[in-house]
Amino acid sequence: MDDLRPDSPPPLSAALTARIREALRALDAVLVAHYYVDGAVQDLADATGGCVGDSLEMARFGRDHPARTLVVAGVRFMGETAKILSPDKRVLMPAVEATCSLDLGCPIDRFDAFCNQHPDRVVVVYANTSAAVKARADWVATSSTGLDIVRHLHAQGKKILWAPDIHLGQYLQEQTGADMLLWNASCIVHDEFKAAELEAMRKEHPRAKVLVHPESPAAVVAQADVVGSTTQLLRAAEALGAPEYIVATDNGILHKMRQAQPDKVFFEAPTAGRGATCKSCAHCPWMAMNEVDRLADTLDAAVRGDRSQEIDVDRQLAARALVPIERMLAFAAARKAAGTSAPAPFLQAGSQGMGPA
Ligand code: SF4
Numbered sequence: 043m044d045d046l047r048p049d050s051p052p053p054l055s056a057a058l059t060a061r062i063r064e065a066l067r068a069l070d071a072v073l074v075a076h077y078y079v080d081g082a083v084q085d086l087a088d089a090t091g092g093c094v095g096d097s098l099e100m101a102r103f104g105r106d107h108p109a110r111t112l113v114v115a116g117v118r119f120m121g122e123t124a125k126i127l128s129p130d131k132r133v134l135m136p137a138v139e140a141t142c143s144l145d146l147g148c149p150i151d152r153f154d155a156f157c158n159q160h161p162d163r164v165v166v167v168y169a170n171t172s173a174a175v176k177a178r179a180d181w182v183a184t185s186s187t188g189l190d191i192v193r194h195l196h197a198q199g200k201k202i203l204w205a206p207d208i209h210l211g212q213y214l215q216e217q218t219g220a221d222m223l224l225w226n227a228s229c230i231v232h233d234e235f236k237a238a239e240l241e242a243m244r245k246e247h248p249r250a251k252v253l254v255h256p257e258s259p260a261a262v263v264a265q266a267d268v269v270g271s272t273t274q275l276l277r278a279a280e281a282l283g284a285p286e287y288i289v290a291t292d293n294g295i296l297h298k299m300r301q302a303q304p305d306k307v308f309f310e311a312p313t314a315g316r317g318a319t320c321k322s323c324a325h326c327p328w329m330a331m332n333e334v335d336r337l338a339d340t341l342d343a344a345v346r347g348d349r350s351q352e353i354d355v356d357r358q359l360a361a362r363a364l365v366p367i368e369r370m371l372a373f374a375a376a377r378k379a380a381g382t383s384a385p386a387p388f389l390q391a392g393s394q395g396m397g398p399a
Contacts, residue, residue, distance in 0.1 A: 065341035147227025
């Protein structure tokens with residue numbers, strides 16, 4: 043399916059922008075947005091000194107920023123992670139009820155029982171999980187850090203229990219050869235990308251490079267020129283120099299891709315929704331809850347003292363969940379300092395244009 047969304051969101055009214063800026067100032071707040079939310083919210087984050095990033099960058103930015111309030115435009119686990127990393131800051135979300143199919147697919151009681159059945163394995167969980175699941179883990183990983191962390195554990199001879207995304211788990215297993223026991227959940231957005239239709243689209247656009255997030259099914263990943271996290275795919279689109287790209291991740295990312303390279307053409311990878319309703323378009327329904335009006339209302343209500351859009355995490359639970367999150371952050375920082383991290387996206391065999399990660 044070709045892109046159905048406008049190249050850029052309609053400009054916000056000056057009055058709405060001023061209202062949001064004033065509320066952020068009154069709350070001593072900074073806006074931290076994910077690449078998958080509305081382009082207008084991403085632009086506001088950029089314009090007000092906030093951050094637009096993947097979940098790893100959001101976590102780091104929120105932790106390190108001096109503001110007393112973090113406004114997290116994303117889904118609930120991102121707000122929880124912000125609160126866990128910054129327990130003394132106030133964390134607000136435009137949509138506190140925005141969840142994630144991976145989080146929903148990994149309830150703590152079942153997950154805890156699964157871990158208890160396999161005490162010989164190191165438990166590594168994706169960031170897209172509840173605070174309780176993180177608290178049960180040895181490591182947290184994001185799509186930026188997962189490959190390095192699994193490779194590191196495999197080199198130490200460790201066996202791994204991975205949850206919850208099965209496609210990402212299979213990808214990490216295949217790339218590293220690690221002994222991984224996989225939980226079975228998936229992202230409702232990436233799971234929809236269709237290999238046969240992607241193959242047809244590649245034939246229609248032979249000059250296009252294919253960028254794929256590893257939450258996608260293996261048959262889609264197998265057709266990628268580049269596999270990586272959202273940030274890694276953005277960098278790849280800038281580095282590859284191709285005139286066209288087919289992008290298999292949430293279509294919210296296209297906003298930044300087009301801003302960075304307005305002369306290039308970006309197509310959404312095909313989903314089951316081809317020619318049908320937009321219900322199965324590549325856009326997360328929970329990320330879509332982060333609308334600008336809702337953001338403005340949340341901030342105004344918070345200025346008036348309303349706490350209904352605030353994220354709280356039990357202090358003891360947060361302290362336990364902090365351990366595997368900090369382990370990941372320290373690992374990523376050490377890798378970066380040593381110049382041994384793999385910030386570049388993974389390049390599929392046979393692709394051209396970039397060196398291997
Ligand atoms: S895009 Fe997928 S992984 Fe991301 S929040 Fe939505 S359901 Fe979860």
